[in-house]
Amino acid sequence: MANLKALLLLALVLYCAMLAAVSQEKARSRERGEEEEEEEMEPWKTGKEAEERGRREKKEQEEQELRFLLKDARRVVSTEAGEMRVVRGYAGVAITEKPLHIGFITMEPRSLFIPQYLDSSLIIFLRRGEAKIGLIFKDELVERQLRAGDVYRLPAGSAFYIVNTGEGQRLHIICSIDLSEGLGFNSFQSFFIAGGANPTSVLAGFDPQTLSTAFNVSIDKLGEIMIGQQAGPIVYIDAHGPIIWSNFLKLKQQEKLQHLKRMVPVEVDNEEKQDQPKWSVSKLFNSLLLGEENQKGRDQKGERKAGPDPYNLYERSPDFINKYGWSLAVDHHDYSPLKKSDIGIYLVNLTAGSMMAPHVNPRASEYGIVLKGSGTIHIVYPNGTSALKAKLKEGSVFWVPRYFPFCQIAARSGPFEFFGFTTSSHRNRPQFLVGASSILKTMRGPELAVAFGVTEERLREIIDAQREAIILPSPAAAPPDERREGL
Ligand SMILES: *[C@@H]1O[C@H](CO)[C@@H](O)[C@H](O)[C@H]1NC(C)=O
Ligand SMILES: *[C@@H]1O[C@H](CO)[C@@H](O)[C@H](O)[C@H]1NC(C)=O
Numbered sequence: 001m002a003n004l005k006a007l008l009l010l011a012l013v014l015y016c017a018m019l020a021a022v023s024q025e026k027a028r029s030r031e032r033g034e035e036e037e038e039e040e041m042e043p044w045k046t047g048k049e050a051e052e053r054g055r056r057e058k059k060e061q062e063e064q065e066l067r068f069l070l071k072d073a074r075r076v077v078s079t080e081a082g083e084m085r086v087v088r089g090y091a092g093v094a095i096t097e098k099p100l101h102i103g104f105i106t107m108e109p110r111s112l113f114i115p116q117y118l119d120s121s122l123i124i125f126l127r128r129g130e131a132k133i134g135l136i137f138k139d140e141l142v143e144r145q146l147r148a149g150d151v152y153r154l155p156a157g158s159a160f161y162i163v164n165t166g167e168g169q170r171l172h173i174i175c176s177i178d179l180s181e182g183l184g185f186n187s188f189q190s191f192f193i194a195g196g197a198n199p200t201s202v203l204a205g206f207d208p209q210t211l212s213t214a215f216n217v218s219i220d221k222l223g224e225i226m227i228g229q230q231a232g233p234i235v236y237i238d239a240h241g242p243i244i245w246s247n248f249l250k251l252k253q254q255e256k257l258q259h260l261k262r263m264v265p266v267e268v269d270n271e272e273k274q275d276q277p278k279w280s281v282s283k284l285f286n287s288l289l290l291g292e293e294n295q296k297g298r299d300q301k302g303e304r305k306a307g308p309d310p311y312n313l314y315e316r317s318p319d320f321i322n323k324y325g326w327s328l329a330v331d332h333h334d335y336s337p338l339k340k341s342d343i344g345i346y347l348v349n350l351t352a353g354s355m356m357a358p359h360v361n362p363r364a365s366e367y368g369i370v371l372k373g374s375g376t377i378h379i380v381y382p383n384g385t386s387a388l389k390a391k392l393k394e395g396s397v398f399w400v401p402r403y404f405p406f407c408q409i410a411a412r413s414g415p416f417e418f419f420g421f422t423t424s425s426h427r428n429r430p431q432f433l434v435g436a437s438s439i440l441k442t443m444r445g446p447e448l449a450v451a452f453g454v455t456e457e458r459l460r461e462i463i464d465a466q467r468e469a470i471i472l473p474s475p476a477a478a479p480p481d482e483r484r485e486g487l
């Protein structure tokens, strides 16, 4: 054990050394680049060189964007009835911090995301529409009706399904996918409980004889459920969908539980056993063979356990509001299931042309998804150089590492709404660098004046000039309407 630790430590040290070498090399080449740039600024240089410089700058901008704007989107599910896209989080955070992926689920009216469990916990945010979530929670099937604005947690290893219950409405869900509990590096895995030809059920991994014994039905009969599903992970539940799932949904709650439990052996109890693996092949196997195993838990306890309720973001009053917008953050004090995932949630709405003042998250990295409108984001490296200055539009996904100063600015064309996850469920307490509630204002005094090399009076003039806090008016810094720019 100690050997293994030492080995891991060594590997980490080597990795860090490698990173340091690479970044030094980069810094050196950057310096060389800057010297060349200065030369090229001189007027006697030819147009061709200026062109070259322009190209290089463009390439650098693209590299920056690749780092902080998460564009690596993959369609992991695509069926007639819906789709799921996953935007992969920045792989570089894996060493020091848990990486998140961001999932986008779209489901057509009267569709079902068939029962499955994942090796990752999800925090889902129901952006539009209505849904019913079925979840095995402490040995019970909990069904929750969710509305727009609701947040809900689906723990790793818990079987769940999602039904679009909105009349004629498409369902839109955004979720965080926490890879820290995952099996593989930088991806997540679905285990479909149900399924058939497509998707393949985890049950298909057992030979027919074993399953037949486990289910106490004939192999022929079993065949019906093992190949029936062909429409993929998201299916319609009406007439043209497979019969079996519409039947499943008509079962009474108790029967559904039995049905699901026969398939998912391990009840998930995250409170007591958070660090233990939620499932294993042998447990799955045993439980299939000893179908009644799960019955015991309920008999002993007898009482009904209520599963967690969702939490609605749209009904919550903002933590901060002024003429220029509002913001709210939800941590585990507000909604306790977030504690188990150690994820926080926030929602910001800036009016046209307003700015979220430059700030720093001292405790967490931040992932953001633009819900509406457009704007820009500026991110600054710890050494005070610009890391990124980029336009954001609806659907953009960005990532801001812990400690990096940043700000967002709404375009003048309309309000700018963004939502996101922070990698800590503790109160985040962002530190503002500018504005009436900034740390500069709090630290104002002779020391700060000396530090800036100005008189106290001068410092006061500068720091007091901004009367607003947190969300600031910024017509000058706001990007113009995207359309007028021809983008
Ligand atoms: C600042 O840090 C970034 C990222 O580590 C690096 O790329 C850049 O070259 C640094 N700039 C200066 C002036 O040191
Ligand atoms: C299996 O099913 C038969 C009826 O088809 C029943 O008599 C028997 O008790 C069942 N066995 C188990 C272990 O449930």
Ligand SMILES: *[C@@H]1O[C@H](CO)[C@@H](O)[C@H](O)[C@H]1NC(C)=O
Pocket: 349, 350, 351, 352, 415, 417
């Ligand atoms: C954001 O603010 C705009 C007005 O500035 C408003 O129309 C919109 O409904 C707000 N969004 C949310 C989610 O409340």
